[in-house]
Each structure stands twice: as C-alpha cells, then as structure tokens.
Amino acid sequence: MPEEFGDSITTTPNEKPYHAKRPHRKSRSGCRNCKARKVKCDEGRPACRSCTVRNETCVYMAAVSKRTSQEPAPTLALAHRQCTAAAVPLQPLFIPSGRDELDMRLLWFYTTATYASFSTSLRQRDVEVVLKVHVVQHAFANPFLMDCLLGLSAMHINHLGLHNMGVSRTHEIYYRAKAFETYRRAVEAADPATFPALLAASLLLCGLSTHVFRGEDARSLSILDWMVIWRGIGTIAELTKLPQLARPGLAQLLIRPDVDLVASSQFVPSHLLFMVTSIRDGDPDVPLVKGYYNALQVLGSLYLELSKGISELLLLRIATFFTFLPSQFIDAARQKRPRALVILAHYLVFAMLRYANCWWMDGIGRHEIPNICQLLGPEWDHLLRVPRAALLLDNDRDVARLLLDDPCWDMPTKPEDKSPTAQQERELVIRAAMENEMADDMEVHKQSKILFEVP
Structure with a gap:
C-alpha cells in the first residue's frame, strides 16, 4: 500500500477496517438534490455534475444574507421549468428579482448571438450597441420586451440544436405565447413611457413569428400574415414618433436602405x-x-x-x-x-x-x-x-x-481579411456551446459506464 495512505486506514486482527474521514469543507450552498442525498455538491452552475449525471433538475437554494424586514428575500421562479440544464460556456452572475437562471441564460445568449439576427456591419445601420445595450435596458423595465428577447433566444437555441442549454420546445412555446400576449396588452394600453420598448418589440416579433413556416407550427400561406406584422413596424413607428426614441438610439432600428x-x-x-x-x-x-x-x-x-x-x-x-x-x-x-x-x-x-x-x-x-x-x-x-x-x-x-437569368454569373471575389469579424466571433461562441454539449454527453456516457458496468 502506498505510504501516503498509511495513516488513513488502520486494521486490527479482530476489527473491520476503519476509514478515517479526511478534513473537508462542508458545502453550505449546494443544490437541493445533493443536500437530500447528503453528498458533497461541486456547486457547478447552472447544474452540478451529480445532477447532470443523474439527469435531474438542479435547483439551488437562495443565498441567505442579512436584510431589513422590509426587504423580501429573492425567490426562484421554477414553476414552468421542467428540463435538465447542463453547463454553458458563460452565464450571467446577477439574477434580478422576478427572473430565474433560465431567463438569464436566454438573455446571455441573446446578447452573445441572437441580437445579430437584426444587425448588420453596414455603417449606415450600425445598431449592435442599440440591440445589445439599449434594447436590453428597456427590456428590464418593460416585461413584454423581455419576453420577446427570451422567446427569440429560445427559438434560436432550438433552431441550432443546442440541447445542452436546457431550453426545450415547451420553453420556446411558453415564451413566444407570453411575448405576443404581453405585447398586445402594451399596444392596447398605449402608455407613452413604453413607446421605445414597443418599437423594439415590433421588430423582434417579425423574427419570433416565423415559427409558422417550420416544423409542427407550419401553416400554408402564413406569408400573408407575416406581411402584416412587418407593416406593423411602420404603424408602431407612427404611434411612437417621440423625441425619446432618438436619445437612446432606438430610431436606428428603423433605418432602411433607400430604393432607387x-x-x-x-x-x-x-x-x-x-x-x-x-x-x-x-x-x-x-x-x-x-x-x-x-x-x-x-x-x-x-x-x-x-x-x-x-x-x-x-x-x-x-x-x-x-x-x-x-x-x-x-x-x-x-x-x-x-x-x-x-x-x-x-x-x-x-x-x-x-x-x-x-x-x-x-x-x-x-x-x-x-x-x-x-x-x-x-x-x-x-x-x-x-x-x-x-x-x-x-x-x-x-x-x-x-x-x-445569367448562367455565367458568379459571386464577386473580395480581398482576404484575416481579422475575425463580429459574425465569426459569434459563430465561435455557438460552436463552443455545441462542443460543450458533446463533451457533456461524453461525460454522462462515461459516468453511466462507471455506475453500471459490471467488473
């Protein structure tokens, strides 16, 4: 037996081997499942390794901190969360009140990849900052816009097949239905304070509504209704033609190339x-x-x-x-x-x-x-x-x-630019998420063999 383990195991002729407990730090912020099983949790976020291997939903207790009696403790809204969440490359560290980890994971994916669905590298329409910063700021103040962001992000994740993000088809449907409902209410209320957010939401809904062209939701001639949604952007722009649109730069979202x-x-x-x-x-x-x-x-x-x-x-x-x-x-x-x-x-x-x-x-x-x-x-x-x-x-x-009608037409060649573009960087993030998913699947497979393989 190696020498370094000599002190940890002692035996006598008449007694069973006694295994001394090694010093360790107790996990006071582990997940509920590990606490129930009385095992050490590695506290991995959004899901610990133990829950990932067992294909269980990993739920963490809210952190306990000193607060005044008037300041309620944050709650974790998990009523509509029923799927396993595996690791993602990055995730937000701050979870606002009323939102949970899946919301924040979707918001992170929006600011990393999905926002680019409505952005271009054209100088006359440089809206990356507007989409990643200003729109998100309005979303925290206007739930209907946040629902649009999260619904579009969920749809994007499922379109890419990133199963390790913990976003199911049910989640996508939930967010999309909620986005359309809350947007309708906001339009009916017509509160001037929400006009900038309404403008941004009207654009995002054009992408969110394309589910009717694919899969189980596909319907014939949905293009006729989609035209009306696009035309609705002009209507909202007319209703919300106020100075506050220009200040946060949201008016840039309406920039279109002129038609000669x-x-x-x-x-x-x-x-x-x-x-x-x-x-x-x-x-x-x-x-x-x-x-x-x-x-x-x-x-x-x-x-x-x-x-x-x-x-x-x-x-x-x-x-x-x-x-x-x-x-x-x-x-x-x-x-x-x-x-x-x-x-x-x-x-x-x-x-x-x-x-x-x-x-x-x-x-x-x-x-x-x-x-x-x-x-x-x-x-x-x-x-x-x-x-x-x-x-x-x-x-x-x-x-x-x-x-x-030109059989000889070919795409013009452009000078090679070896510096990575924003689009290439976004593709790297998505690729990393996909590779992480494959790594998670391999780890689960190996752990399954360890648990069930007969020696």
Whole structure:
C-alpha cells in the first residue's frame, strides 16, 4: 500500500477496517438534490455534475444574507421549468428579482448571438450597441420586451440544436405565447413611457413569428400574415414618433436602405412587367395596377442589388422588403389575388439565398412557394417557372443565376481579411456551446459506464 495512505486506514486482527474521514469543507450552498442525498455538491452552475449525471433538475437554494424586514428575500421562479440544464460556456452572475437562471441564460445568449439576427456591419445601420445595450435596458423595465428577447433566444437555441442549454420546445412555446400576449396588452394600453420598448418589440416579433413556416407550427400561406406584422413596424413607428426614441438610439432600428425606383424598374423581369402591363379594361385587377407596379419596383431593387453580388445590403433589402410595399398591394395579396401571389413567389426565391439571410428566415421560401403554386394552379404556371425551378436548387450561386437569368454569373471575389469579424466571433461562441454539449454527453456516457458496468 502506498505510504501516503498509511495513516488513513488502520486494521486490527479482530476489527473491520476503519476509514478515517479526511478534513473537508462542508458545502453550505449546494443544490437541493445533493443536500437530500447528503453528498458533497461541486456547486457547478447552472447544474452540478451529480445532477447532470443523474439527469435531474438542479435547483439551488437562495443565498441567505442579512436584510431589513422590509426587504423580501429573492425567490426562484421554477414553476414552468421542467428540463435538465447542463453547463454553458458563460452565464450571467446577477439574477434580478422576478427572473430565474433560465431567463438569464436566454438573455446571455441573446446578447452573445441572437441580437445579430437584426444587425448588420453596414455603417449606415450600425445598431449592435442599440440591440445589445439599449434594447436590453428597456427590456428590464418593460416585461413584454423581455419576453420577446427570451422567446427569440429560445427559438434560436432550438433552431441550432443546442440541447445542452436546457431550453426545450415547451420553453420556446411558453415564451413566444407570453411575448405576443404581453405585447398586445402594451399596444392596447398605449402608455407613452413604453413607446421605445414597443418599437423594439415590433421588430423582434417579425423574427419570433416565423415559427409558422417550420416544423409542427407550419401553416400554408402564413406569408400573408407575416406581411402584416412587418407593416406593423411602420404603424408602431407612427404611434411612437417621440423625441425619446432618438436619445437612446432606438430610431436606428428603423433605418432602411433607400430604393432607387427608377433604377430598380430597369431590373424587373420582363415576364412580371408584362403580367401587369397586359391588364386591360374589364379585368378585376385594373384598380390595382399602380399597386402592382410599385411592388415590382421594390422587387426590382432586390434584382439590382443581387447583380452587384450577395451582400449584407442585399440581406437588409430582403428583410425590409415588406415595409416598402404599398397597402394596396398588401390588401390584394391577403385577398389572394393571383398577380400579387406571383410577385410574392418571386420574392420568396430571394428568401432562399442562404448567405444573404438570417436563421429565422430559413425555410420560408421552400415552405411557401409550393403553397402558392398549388393555390394558383396550372393557369399561372408560365409565370411561376422561376420559383418552381428554385425549389430544385441547393446553393446560392445557382439561385442567383436563375434569378438574374445569367448562367455565367458568379459571386464577386473580395480581398482576404484575416481579422475575425463580429459574425465569426459569434459563430465561435455557438460552436463552443455545441462542443460543450458533446463533451457533456461524453461525460454522462462515461459516468453511466462507471455506475453500471459490471467488473
């Protein structure tokens, strides 16, 4: 027996070996499960190793501190938390009253990765500080905005498949439903003090509402309702046109790239232009000609931008497309007028560009183009050739060539920049979270073998 263990074990001929307890510090802030089992807790956050191995929900007792009788102790709201939380790369150290660890984990993920869904590196729309700082400050004062942040973050985490973050599909649904409900109440209350937060929430809801294009929530022609949500940003902007929007910089969230209608008109595909110019007297769409033509000019701005290459400016144009459309066209589309739906189908091809779109736009084009084609039927097939063909493509270059009708088009090359961009840094954080998830799974597997393997 090694010498260093000689003093810890003593034996006599007539007595069983006695194992002396080694000096150790008792854990007074361990989790409830470890206390119940009377074992030492390593106090890992958000979940200790023992609970992680046993696939149990790890709950810590609130820290006891001296306080006045008027100052209530903070509570841990876990009524709707029923899933295991494994370790995350980073986490907030401060938990405000009324919030729990999952809320803070989601908020951390928003400020680390999700906020970028509405940000670009364009100088004319540098809103990173607004999204990461000002919006979060308003969120702590306005629960409906906080619900939007947390719901969007939960949706993003599940989209990426980061199961180790402890965010289930049930959590995502809970936060999303709560966000829409509290936002509706705030709009009805119309309290001027909440106007800046309402403006930010109206933008975030455009991303949060895209669940209707994917998975179990997918519904046919949800694009028609999504247009209205985008148009709602303009409505909220009109209602909240107050000086306090400019002070915290929230007005920057409304910045859109200008559309040169004259130049954009030159890039409208000829078959779409003919679809509108061929409308004759007696056609039910005669009163809608102006609305159709204006919509084609906005669509032409996408073609014009694409001809210069796939860029963040193109992303911004695709994302803000609906905010430029005239209300006459929105009404026609919601009435399912065929020409309006044909124009929407061509827009949805741009939404299929992977590089130029953010995560919450994934799948919108592939979901809705078949729905539009099915609704319109064979009579309109000749005007839907491009959207149908796009469904067979799986890379941006081929989609761009199809849109521009140029089989030789290629993405312009740019000078190599070896310094990491903000987007690359965010991707590293997400990758680290995914690698951490794999490491956790391996550790659980090894611990399971230790617990159950027969020697």
